[in-house]
Amino acid sequence: MIIYLLPITVLFPILASVLIPVVPIKSRRGITWFIEAIVIVNSILVWYLLWGSPDQSFTLFKFTGNLSVTFHIDGMATVFAGLVSFLWPLATFYSFEYMKHEEHERVFFMFYTMTYGVTLGIAMSSNIFSMYFFYELLTIVTTPLVIHTLKKEAVDAARKYIYYSMGGAAFAFIGMVFIILYGTTADFTYGGVLAGGTFARNINVLYLIYVFSFMGFGVKAAIWPVCGWLPKAGVAPTPVTALLHAVAVVKSGAFAVMRLTYYCFGADLLRGSWAQYTVMAFSIFTIVYGCSMAVKERHLKRRLAYSTVSNLSYILFGVTIMTPLGLVGALAHLVAHAFMKITSFFCAGAIMYKTGRNYVYELDGFGRKMPKTFAIFTVSAFALMGVPGLAGFISKYNLAIAAVYSDNVLAYIGVGALLCSAILTAIYMFTIIIRAFFPRDDFDYETIKDVEDPNYIMILPLTIFVIVIFILGLHPQPLLDMFVKIAVGNL
Amino acid sequence: MINFNMILIASFLFPLLSGVLLFAIKEQADRKVTFAYTGLSLVITGVLNMILLFADSAEVKLITLMNGIDIVFRLDTLGKYFMGIVSLVWILAGFFSYTYMKHEKNEKRYFAYYLIVFGVLNGLGAAGNLITMYAFYEFMTLSSFPLVLHNQKKESVMAALKYLFYSFFGAYMALFGLFFMCRYCRTLDFIPGGVIDQVAMSGHETLVLVCICLMIMGFSVKAGMFPLHAWLPAAHPVAPAPASAALSGIIVKGGVLAILRVIFYIAGPEIIRGTFIQYLLLTLSLVTVFMGSMLAYREKVLKKRLAYSTVSQLSYILFGIALLNPAGLTGSLLHMAAHAFIKCALFLSAGAIIFNTGCTRVDELRGIGKKMPGVIWGYTIVSLGLIGIPPTGGFISKWYLASGALSSGIKGFSYAGPIVLLISALLTAGYLLPVTINGFFPGDDYDYENHKTIKTSFYMIMPIIVLAILSVLIGMFPNGLTEFIGSITGEIFNTGF
Numbered sequence: 001m002i003i004y005l006l007p008i009t010v011l012f013p014i015l016a017s018v019l020i021p022v023v024p025i026k027s028r029r030g031i032t033w034f035i036e037a038i039v040i041v042n043s044i045l046v047w048y049l050l051w052g053s054p055d056q057s058f059t060l061f062k063f064t065g066n067l068s069v070t071f072h073i074d075g076m077a078t079v080f081a082g083l084v085s086f087l088w089p090l091a092t093f094y095s096f097e098y099m100k101h102e103e104h105e106r107v108f109f110m111f112y113t114m115t116y117g118v119t120l121g122i123a124m125s126s127n128i129f130s131m132y133f134f135y136e137l138l139t140i141v142t143t144p145l146v147i148h149t150l151k152k153e154a155v156d157a158a159r160k161y162i163y164y165s166m167g168g169a170a171f172a173f174i175g176m177v178f179i180i181l182y183g184t185t186a187d188f189t190y191g192g193v194l195a196g197g198t199f200a201r202n203i204n205v206l207y208l209i210y211v212f213s214f215m216g217f218g219v220k221a222a223i224w225p226v227c228g229w230l231p232k233a234g235v236a237p238t239p240v241t242a243l244l245h246a247v248a249v250v251k252s253g254a255f256a257v258m259r260l261t262y263y264c265f266g267a268d269l270l271r272g273s274w275a276q277y278t279v280m281a282f283s284i285f286t287i288v289y290g291c292s293m294a295v296k297e298r299h300l301k302r303r304l305a306y307s308t309v310s311n312l313s314y315i316l317f318g319v320t321i322m323t324p325l326g327l328v329g330a331l332a333h334l335v336a337h338a339f340m341k342i343t344s345f346f347c348a349g350a351i352m353y354k355t356g357r358n359y360v361y362e363l364d365g366f367g368r369k370m371p372k373t374f375a376i377f378t379v380s381a382f383a384l385m386g387v388p389g390l391a392g393f394i395s396k397y398n399l400a401i402a403a404v405y406s407d408n409v410l411a412y413i414g415v416g417a418l419l420c421s422a423i424l425t426a427i428y429m430f431t432i433i434i435r436a437f438f439p440r441d442d443f444d445y446e447t448i449k450d451v452e453d454p455n456y457i458m459i460l461p462l463t464i465f466v467i468v469i470f471i472l473g474l475h476p477q478p479l480l481d482m483f484v485k486i487a488v489g490n491l
Numbered sequence: 492m493i494n495f496n497m498i499l500i501a502s503f504l505f506p507l508l509s510g511v512l513l514f515a516i517k518e519q520a521d522r523k524v525t526f527a528y529t530g531l532s533l534v535i536t537g538v539l540n541m542i543l544l545f546a547d548s549a550e551v552k553l554i555t556l557m558n559g560i561d562i563v564f565r566l567d568t569l570g571k572y573f574m575g576i577v578s579l580v581w582i583l584a585g586f587f588s589y590t591y592m593k594h595e596k597n598e599k600r601y602f603a604y605y606l607i608v609f610g611v612l613n614g615l616g617a618a619g620n621l622i623t624m625y626a627f628y629e630f631m632t633l634s635s636f637p638l639v640l641h642n643q644k645k646e647s648v649m650a651a652l653k654y655l656f657y658s659f660f661g662a663y664m665a666l667f668g669l670f671f672m673c674r675y676c677r678t679l680d681f682i683p684g685g686v687i688d689q690v691a692m693s694g695h696e697t698l699v700l701v702c703i704c705l706m707i708m709g710f711s712v713k714a715g716m717f718p719l720h721a722w723l724p725a726a727h728p729v730a731p732a733p734a735s736a737a738l739s740g741i742i743v744k745g746g747v748l749a750i751l752r753v754i755f756y757i758a759g760p761e762i763i764r765g766t767f768i769q770y771l772l773l774t775l776s777l778v779t780v781f782m783g784s785m786l787a788y789r790e791k792v793l794k795k796r797l798a799y800s801t802v803s804q805l806s807y808i809l810f811g812i813a814l815l816n817p818a819g820l821t822g823s824l825l826h827m828a829a830h831a832f833i834k835c836a837l838f839l840s841a842g843a844i845i846f847n848t849g850c851t852r853v854d855e856l857r858g859i860g861k862k863m864p865g866v867i868w869g870y871t872i873v874s875l876g877l878i879g880i881p882p883t884g885g886f887i888s889k890w891y892l893a894s895g896a897l898s899s900g901i902k903g904f905s906y907a908g909p910i911v912l913l914i915s916a917l918l919t920a921g922y923l924l925p926v927t928i929n930g931f932f933p934g935d936d937y938d939y940e941n942h943k944t945i946k947t948s949f950y951m952i953m954p955i956i957v958l959a960i961l962s963v964l965i966g967m968f969p970n971g972l973t974e975f976i977g978s979i980t981g982e983i984f985n986t987g988f
Contacts (some may be wrong), residue, residue: 385659387633388626394557400670415670419663426659434640434648441596441643477557 005049006058006071009081010121013042017113021106028105032096035109039089039116046085046120050078057126066186069133072126074188075482075491076263079331080123080255083338087247088116090461094346095239097457098353102148102237111144112239119248122255127186128264131256132169132176135220139165142249145240146233157232164229168219172256175213178206179264188259190489192266207275210265214279217260220253221316222309224286231297231305238349241301246308246341251334254315258330267322272408280320280410286313287417291424298360300348303428304341307384310421311337317414318399321406324487329399331483336391336472340383343465347377350454350462360432367437369451374436376462381429383469386422391472396422398480493542495549499564502539502574503614506532510606513599522598526589529602533585536609540578544571550619559673562626565619567681568979569756573616573748576828579961580740580835581609583954587839588733590948591846595642595731604637605734608742611635615745621669621679624752625662628710631745632658638734639726647729650722657722661712665749668706672757675699681752683982685759703758704768710753713746715802716809717779723802724786728794732842735794739801740835744827747808751823755983760815772813773904777911779806784918791852793841796922797834803915804830804877810908811892817980819895822888824976829884829965833873836958837923840870843951853926858937860930862945867930869955874923876962879916884965889916 016038025031050073057072073081095112099105118141121134139162147158180186183193199206215223222230230250234241244250261267270276290310297303315337318330350373351366352358367374383390396418403411403418453459472479485491509532513525543549549566556562585605592598611630618624632655640651672679675695677688692699708719715723723743727735754763763769783803790796808830811823843866850856860867876883889912896908965972 382633387629388556388622397557397560397670400666401673404670404674415667419667422663422666423656423659427656430652430655434652438637438640438643438648438651440645440648443643474554474556477555480557 002049002052003054003056003058005045006054006073006124007060009042009045009049010071010117010124012045013038013113013117013120017110017117020110020113031106031109035113036089036092036096038113039092042116043085043089046081049073050082053078066180067129068127069130070126070187071121071124071130073124075486076255076258077124078491079335079483079486080251081120083251083335084116084119084123084248087243087338087342090464091239091243091342094349094458094461095237097454098239098349099237101353108145108148108237111141114141115145115244115248119252122252126188128176128179128188128259129186131259132172135172135217135252135256136169138249138252139169142240142244145244146236148237148240149235151235154235157229157235160232161229164219164226168216168226171212171216173216175209175216175260175264178209178213183264188263190263192262192269193264194266194269206265207270207273210260210270210275211278213260214257215282217253217256218282218316221250221257221312222253222286222290223282223313223316224289224309227286227290227309230309231293231302234299234301234305238301238345238352241305242342242345242349245305246345247338250308250312251338254312254319254330254334257316258319258327261319261322262327271322276320276322277410280317280414283313283316283320284410284414284417286310287317287414287421288424291421291428294428295424299358300351300360300363300432301345301358303360304344304348307425307428308341310425311341311384314396314399314418314421317418318402321402321408321411323402323406324484325398325402325405327487328480328483329395329402331486332398332476332480333395335479336383336395339465339468339472340380340392343380343462343469344377344384346458346462346465347373347380350458353458354454355448355451360435363432363436365436365439365443365445365448366451367433368445369448370453372453372459373462374433376466378433379466379469381433383473384429385425389470389473391469391476394473394476394480495543495546495566496551498539498542498546499549499566499617500551500553502536502543503610503617505539505610506536506606506613507610510603510610513603513606516599522593525599525602529585529606530589532606533582533609536613537578537582540574540613544575556622560622561620562623563619563680564614564617564623565681566617568975568982569748569751570616570618572824572828572975572979573744574613576744576831577609577612577616577741580831580958581612581737583957584733584736584740584835584839586950587736587842587954588731590950591731591733591842594846597641600637601641601731601734604634605737607634608638608737612741612745615748619680621672621681621752621757624749625666625669628665628713628745628749629662631742632662635738635742638738639730641731641734642729644729650725650729653722654726657712657719661709661719661746663709664712665706665709668702668704668709671698671702672706675702676757679757681756683756685755685762686757687759687762700762700766700768703753703763704771706753707750707768707772710746710749711775711809714743714750714805714809715746715779716806717775717782720779720783720802724795724798727798727801728792732794732838732845735798736835736838736842739798739838740831743801743805744831747805747812747827750809750812754812754815755820760983764815769813769815769901772809773901773908776806776810776813777904777908779803780810780915781911784915784922788918788922790922791854793844793851793853793856793926794838796853797837797841800837800877800919800922801834803919804834807889807892807912810912811895814895814899814901814908816895816899817984818891818898820980820983821973821976822891822893822895824979825884825888825891825965825969825972828972829876829888829962832958832962832965833877833884836869836873836955836962837877839951839955839958840866843947843955846951847945847947856926857929858933858942860927861933861942863947864944865952866947866955867927869952869959871927872959873962874927876966877923878920882963882966884962887966887969
């Protein structure tokens with residue numbers, strides 16, 4: 001009964017992870033195998049589920065009326081769940097090496113694995129209430145990960161994270177209530193659940209509520225002005241910043257915005273309204289803002305975090321174009337950015353792990369000492385810049401084409417913002433690459449003679465990611481075909 | 492039967508892979524091994540390009556990135572012309588490197604990137620549609636910056652960053668236009684006469700024109716046109732001399748090629764004629780011609796002077812393009828070849844001087860002609876060519892440019908153009924010839940006691956002499972070349988709409 005896999009894939013990692021701190025395995029090796037086994041088994045179950053993609057939905061429990069936690073697989077769910085289930089085992093594998101130096105590992109892995117289940121819950125929710133439920137849950141289970149080191153900085157970051165996320169959720173809550181009360185159904189339906197005519201008199205209220213809930217869910221997608229938590233949360237261990245703050249958590253925000261726009265309010269209802277222009281203007285501004293801050297920032301991980309801020313708004317920009325093409329672009333960048341950014345974060349993590357260096361100006365000459373890491377980092381940087389042949393070019397191309405065909409002048413400006421951001425990306429990435437590969441001629445390699453590439457546990461996931469970046473850049477058509485099907489409501 | 496398609500692929504893939512392979516090979520104790528390998532790869536690629544010159548047509552679809560984005564290589568006359576120039580200059584400057592690179596570190600890295608850029612340039616020449624060209628344009632920037640910062644001095648690294656960011660800025664400006672072209676073109680393939688879809692364009696004329704303008708301005712960054720020329724005088728002089736020669740002779744022509752493709756193969760001359768784009772390009776190119784010459788005249792460091800001269804000369808080419816008539820285009824294309832050979836020879840001479848004497852400033856070069864007569868003779872011949880004195884290459888191209896301007900009938904520019912060209916020619920004489928004059932005639936007070944003739948290595952003198960001869964041959968027997976160029980201009984201006 002494949003239908004039972006829907007709740008199982010969500011609940012299994014949550015329940016199994018509780019065992020991690022208490023399971024009577026003494027050796028570190030044993031516990032890592034145990035964790036990896038949970039994650040891999042769950043990923044296999046997810047793939048089996050997505051392969052079968054059952055039509056029915058499964059209601060886990062019902063509150064009252066039409067408030068229920070229900071799972072269902074559709075095209076969007078397939079994309080997000082597929083992405084997450086691909087990345088999680090690899091990121092967990094990487095973490096085993098990275099977390100060696102850190103304390104209370106088991107608690108860390110408990111929450112890390114739990115997040116997997118919660119993220120899948122967001123991906124597979126079939127109505128806005130379930131999504132909201134898991135969205136809140138995500139905040140709760142990821143906070144301990146941010147706070148992990150228990151340093152003052154980490155506690156501050158976690159506090160900021162909680163306040164921002166909860167505050168955002170409160171705004172999103174308004175939207176949720178609105179949808180549940182006035183929608184023809186609370187389930188996600190392509191094209192939206194609000195029949196436009198009903199609101200003819202109060203259409204501006206509807207727009208306002210859309211903007212509220214967009215910004216609410218946008219907190220996790222780090223849209224300006226509520227993006228401050230993301231660079232701060234960079235104090236968390238790298239596996240968290242890489243997987244959660246570049247993929248799972250922030251993409252949940254973007255994913256929620258997609259659901260909200262295309263499956264609740266309906267793109268047709270919003271297109272051309274002031275609400276569209278407002279949210280699009282915010283995302284365009286964030287694109288440029290994030291990149292500019294990244295150029296200014298000298299802490300490597302924070303620089304990448306600002307780059308994430310900018311790139312997430314690429315996705316939001318795609319969403320706000322509110323045409324099927326825009327959704328295609330947004331989904332393409334959702335997937336492409338996940339791989340590009342996790343790669344660059346893992347490289348940054350490898351550097352921190354091997355040398356303890358955090359700042360860009362400390363990386364002179366590392367290219368020769370850590371050739372594999374920096375070769376991979378360079379590929380991810382090129383991909384982020386949008387060099388043809390790599391994943392980033394394809395997604396930016398799709399976003400830009402969507403904007404060009406939208407006949408929306410603000411979207412044309414958005415194309416300019418994308419390219420402006422590309423040049424800024426070149427600046428903040430190339431200053432690192434050039435420093436690492438071409439230090440000043442008087443640079444003394446003796447000062448970094450102990451620096452070396454990490455072992456295979458870190459290199460293997462990175463290699464796989466790079467291969468994916470190339471595949472997405474050179475042969476993305478099957479994936480794009482799927483996105484097109486999703487975007488026109490056929491999947 | 493030769494399979495031209497395979498050769499087309501090989502012509503860019505072979506040097507690319509052999510360059511990458513060079514990274515994998517261990518640093519040799521004997522530098523001759525590295526050089527023999529590089530030399531062989533260069534010559535093989537050159538031979539492949541020569542074979543392609545005789546191909547009627549070749550078209551390869553390498554890969555489909557996504558629906559609507561194909562990476563296609565198609566050999567046409569303009570591509571052949573470009574690849575021909577590239578291979579000549581690249582091989583000769585490559586041979587010059589053999590001696591010159593003795594006094595630089597990291598030779599292997601230099602030669603590896605040198606080969607990779609060669610491959611990328613061939614790809615750029617053979618690119619069959621806008622996306623492919625854009626891709627190779629980006630690769631050209633990415634693979635050539637290591638040549639700029641080769642000695643890794645602070646100045647070079649800064650110059651390389653400047654080069655990179657200016658180039659990316661231009662490329663992304665062009666990309667902006669490219670995105671819109673996807674909507675308003677019938678296809679993005681290069682077809683002489685343009686591919687703008689009139690039906691789709693109606694009602695959006697201004698938008699399309701702005702986008703075309705952005706593409707031209709974007710690509711003109713590489714061609715060093717005012718106002719985005721500042722990277723060129725910074726980046727070219729800091730590179731090792733043979734790399735400066737290749738950069739100044741060829742890489743900048745990549746920008747010119749891209750502009751040619753946009754104007755004549757995507758937009759079509761008829762769309763642009765008489766619009767603000769034409770006037771903007773004419774104005775900016777004339778400003779650059781004058782400004783570049785002026786700056787070169789004022790500059791005291793020889794290599795920087797030559798770089799400013801490139802800024803100025805490149806805009807001769809852009810001016811000819813902007814005239815949008817066959818004579819102007821002929822002049823541009825001729826000047827593309829002439830300038831490539833001449834500027835390469837000039838930079839190589841500067842390199843030979845630096846290598847043998849360590850002098851970089853013009854005022855240090857008194858009596859240099861007595862010390863290195865071969866090099867300075869070569870320098871003088873090509874200088875005369877750049878000034879435009881018959882019967883050298885520069886004369887014939889400038890003659891076409893001037894006649895193109897006069898016959899264009901564009902108000903103001905048809906006279907202003909030739910006048911600016913003339914003034915700039917005088918300035919060119921002013922900034923190039925002092926080296927010759929002070930070199931051969933150092934004056935009475937020259938210290939003949941300490942004078943000794945420097946024996947220049949064969950690898951250094953040979954490329955300079957060959958390039959000098961080539962530049963003269965273009966001027967003396969231009970008919971073969973003009974006929975070839977005639978076939979390019981013919982297909983552009985006759986097919987039309």
